[in-house]
Amino acid sequence: MTTEGTSANEALRARVAALRRDATKELASAGGTDQLEGWRVKYLGRRQGTLTALMKELGTLAPAERRALGAEANPLRLELEAAFDARKQAMETRAQAGAAATKPLDVTLPGRAPTLGKLHPTTLVLREITSAFASLGFQVMEGPEVEWDSYNFEALNIPQDHPARDMWDTIWIDYTDPDKSGGRPMLLRTHTSPMQIRIMERTRPPIRAIVPGRVYRYEAMDATHESSFFQVEGLAVDEQLTFAHLKGCLFEFAKRLFGPQRQVRFRCDYFPFVEPGVDLSIDCFACAQDAAKRPGCRVCKQTGWIEIMGAGMVHPQVLRRVNIDPERYAGFAFGLGVERIAMLKYGIEDIRLFYANDLRFLRQF
Ligand code: DAH
Secondary structure, eight states: OHHHHHHHHHHHHHHHHHHHHHHHHHHHHOOSHHHHHHHHHHHHOTTTOHHHHHHHHHTTSOHHHHHHHHHHHHHHHHHHHHHHHHHHHHHHHHHHHHHHHHSOOOTTSOOOOOOOOOOOHHHHHHHHHHHHHHTTTOEEOOOOSEEEHHHHTGGGTOOTTOGGGGGSOOEEOSOOOTTSGGGOOEEEOSSSTHHHHHHHHHOOSSEEEEEEEEEEOOOOOBTTBOSEEEEEEEEEEEETOOHHHHHHHHHHHHHHHHOTTOOEEEEEEOOTTEEEEEEEEEEOTTTTTOGGGGGGOTTTTTSSEEEEEEEEEEOHHHHHHTTOOTTTEEEEEEEEEHHHHHHHHHTOOOGGGGGSOOHHHHTTO
């Protein structure tokens, strides 16, 4: 029993040694992933693997021999598994390096273009307007959107309870200050005209300023009315300014924005803070040059003229209120709607598109 056991033991030990030798040699010569996998199945495979079979045989040995041989065979399994992993890893690394070598990095391949933002049509037109007036000597100023009643109305010759207040549908703010504006509540400015007062309070003539900014109205919104939009206010105050200066200035502006052939037309209009007050139209840039286009013209609604702003000579009462002597100084003022100009320039038919945040609309400019 002992002798037999010992010789069986020897035989198994020799098989372990042979297995180690063969497996190691074969692994070293395995040339590709298929051969590598074949090797793994042959030696380590769960069903028919040589090492697996050897381990199963161990189970039939007497306990003492089993222990002795197990001590040799178990580390062999770990050893072969580690060798397999290392070989596999090396093969993958080499494969990657090979692929990179045959297909080198193409540094000329264009990168992915980042999506760039664009300027909003209101901004584009606002910049055109401000640069036209800037080149005529006007400086650009801004003012508060939440305004006191006294600036928005009172100082502009629109007293409380005066029917002229109905010209603006006002959004009121639930805030009062007993020391300001006669204790009347604040509001969202309905026009940029209150800045006329703020500018004249702070500066003495000569004054030439424009004021771009957002204004607010309590409107039933439709294709031509928004509750928030942009205006540009203009104000010039100096000795001996006349209506001719107003006309020359706005005529030049109209030509810069809408083309050198433009004609302008003034018609009487009423704004409480100017006297005389006018609205200014330009001849239709779509059909004025070509009478045949008139009958279907949507730009001017077949009238041949397009109203673009309100204007006038600053009312003497407004000057007096800010301590500017109307006997010595005169002023002219104007106010225009920026989106309306943009609609004319770009052929936009609905003002609500401006602030609906629809990229299909915004990408066009
Ligand atoms: N503030 C007026 C409005 O919102 C526009 C306006 C008209 C402004 C005549 C002026 C002006 O400066 O002189 O309707």
